Amino acid sequence: MTENERPVYAVVGSGYMGGGIAQSLALSGADVRIADVDIEVARGNRDRLIAEAAQFTADGLFPADASAVIAERITAMTIEDAVAGASFIEEAVPEKIEIKHATLRRISAAAAPDAIIGSNTSTILIGRLAEAVTNPGRFLGVHFSNPAPFIPGVELIPHAGTDEAVLPVVEAIVAATGKETARVKDATGFVLNRLQYALFHEATQLVEEGVATPEDIDTIVRTTFGFRLPFFGPFAIADMAGLDVYAFCYASLQTEFPERFATPPILDQLVSAGKLGTKSGAGFLDVPVERTPELIAYRNKAYVAMKKLIDELGPAPIHPAQD
Numbered sequence: 001m002t003e004n005e006r007p008v009y010a011v012v013g014s015g016y017m018g019g020g021i022a023q024s025l026a027l028s029g030a031d032v033r034i035a036d037v038d039i040e041v042a043r044g045n046r047d048r049l050i051a052e053a054a055q056f057t058a059d060g061l062f063p064a065d066a067s068a069v070i071a072e073r074i075t076a077m078t079i080e081d082a083v084a085g086a087s088f089i090e091e092a093v094p095e096k097i098e099i100k101h102a103t104l105r106r107i108s109a110a111a112a113p114d115a116i117i118g119s120n121t122s123t124i125l126i127g128r129l130a131e132a133v134t135n136p137g138r139f140l141g142v143h144f145s146n147p148a149p150f151i152p153g154v155e156l157i158p159h160a161g162t163d164e165a166v167l168p169v170v171e172a173i174v175a176a177t178g179k180e181t182a183r184v185k186d187a188t189g190f191v192l193n194r195l196q197y198a199l200f201h202e203a204t205q206l207v208e209e210g211v212a213t214p215e216d217i218d219t220i221v222r223t224t225f226g227f228r229l230p231f232f233g234p235f236a237i238a239d240m241a242g243l244d245v246y247a248f249c250y251a252s253l254q255t256e257f258p259e260r261f262a263t264p265p266i267l268d269q270l271v272s273a274g275k276l277g278t279k280s281g282a283g284f285l286d287v288p289v290e291r292t293p294e295l296i297a298y299r300n301k302a303y304v305a306m307k308k309l310i311d312e313l314g315p316a317p318i319h320p321a322q323d
């Protein structure tokens with residue numbers, strides 16, 4: 001492919017997340033212009049991304065030619081030069097609304113009117129950020145996770161005024177990086193952080209109540225229900241467990257925590273309608289009952305493969321090494 005055929009993207013804020021996003025986009029086949037507070041900082045970040053890519057290749061994490069590809073495709077520029085002529089621009093400046101607003105104003109002023117603008121914000125409502133974007137129909141949240149080169153999921157968050165036609169274009173851009181997208185409404189915490197913090201909230205309560213130590217809670221999460229999560233989300237897991245079983249468990253949890261563990265109305269409705277999950281052929285996900293044996297076989301294979309992978313990798317170096 002010649003240089004002229006490559007799409008041109010820009011990443012504004014080339015720090016930790018922006019740098020990883022730029023690497024992912026460059027490796028997907030795009031020319032990526034990175035910008036930062038000034039061009040010297042952007043140049044330094046480009047050097048860092050090239051050197052880091054070489055290390056990732058040495059560690060077997062990036063393709064053999066990644067460093068050369070990134071050196072060829074990533075260019076350091078001013079914000080104005082970077083965004084002019086880019087068809088997709090990702091903002092990844094610090095999580096402060098005044099910095100994001102000022103940056104989005106600069107991007108809007110210099111970008112083509114139809115260039116799509118994404119923000120990597122973790123917590124700020126997209127509708128609030130959109131106030132600083134000219135032609136805000138082309139603006140949405142494109143939320144990569146840390147570490148961006150290696151985490152495969154990206155939340156796409158249109159605000160109320162985002163043009164529907166923008167979504168498939170961004171989905172294709174992210175798909176080219178080998179990552180997977182999911183669409184999420186513009187609600188505080190989006191999906192990822194709302195779920196992650198709900199789990200963390202309950203985990204810290206367990207520590208405060210003296211039920212278990214942080215170490216033991218982490219062990220339980222990693223080795224039990226967390227072990228399922230790379231393959232199945234909470235709805236697939238509930239369907240496989242049986243929604244009637246979930247209803248019984250809620251009733252039991254309510255003896256101690258009636259409000260915190262009130263049975264979700266949506267669960268009650270499904271159970272009342274006889275939709276008990278995989279075993280009844282319908283639940284949250286409507287998996288046909290005849291696919292159950294295939295699903296169980298996949299599940300078992302997945303868990304054995306996961307255990308093997310963890311055994312091969314060894315434990316995370318969180319605790320001091322044992323002699």
Ligand SMILES: NC(=O)c1ccc[n+]([C@@H]2O[C@H](COP(=O)([O-])OP(=O)(O)OC[C@H]3O[C@@H](n4cnc5c(N)ncnc54)[C@H](O)[C@@H]3O)[C@@H](O)[C@H]2O)c1
Binds near residue numbers: 015016121123145
């Ligand atoms: N770090 C994470 O785990 C993580 C995960 C998901 C999303 N995010 C989000 O990504 C965004 C960036 O976070 P980060 O961790 O990469 O921060 P970071 O501090 O590593 O990078 C921010 C970059 O923006 C640059 N910058 C600051 N002001 C600027 C300006 N006015 N114009 C241009 N560039 C400017 C900084 O010099 C820096 O290089 C934030 O919105 C954050 O919430 C972070």
